[in-house]
Amino acid sequence: MFVLINLKTYPCDPVAVAEAARDVDETTDARIAVAPQATHLERVAETGVETWAQHVDPIDYGSNTGHTLAEAAADAGAVGTLINHSERRLKLADVDGAIRAAERAGLETVVCANNPAQIGAAAALAPDAVAVEPPELIGTGTPVSQADPDVVEDAVDAAARVDEDVTVLCGAGISTGEDVVAAADLGSSGVLLASGVAKADDPAAALADLVEPL
């Protein structure tokens, strides 16, 4: 299972979470990565943890003030990027452009979507993976795998109908090892989570619990 921790703009110490993730990664077969804000990419990558960007823009080098260039994220140590997170929505054409920009820079891609229909559309753009995250469950602590298991199974089916090579993650409210196992049982290849780790009093303990049953 892939466990991708999105730090959003939570007021956590990104390096402390990254070090915890790096240490827990060494104890498990799960693959753990951390997605800090763009300005923290370099410091997080220096810990040795697998580092992802939260977003890249559909642009190339040039006159693009205030944007995140995929190559700059890669230079800072990112090996992958989220695209179209629920809190950073893009137009379909820009999702496509951001995937192409990420590919150009050698970044792995996970395109987020609200529901199975959007997952099908995202899979048609041939990212490496898609992630279904019902917005109403994000940050609630109620796991999507429990509150809406059909959305995960339907997302897995929707992606497979379009492109068997696109793997499917799920997210929203995931915070325990039980939630991760439930996600795997529904056909998900990984989980995308944030508050369960970024807002935990002890992120290392929260992460250890997450991967314990894997």
Ligand SMILES: O=C(CO)COP(=O)(O)O
């Ligand atoms: O948006 C999410 C991950 O990208 C999910 O957030 P929570 O894990 O806080 O529900």
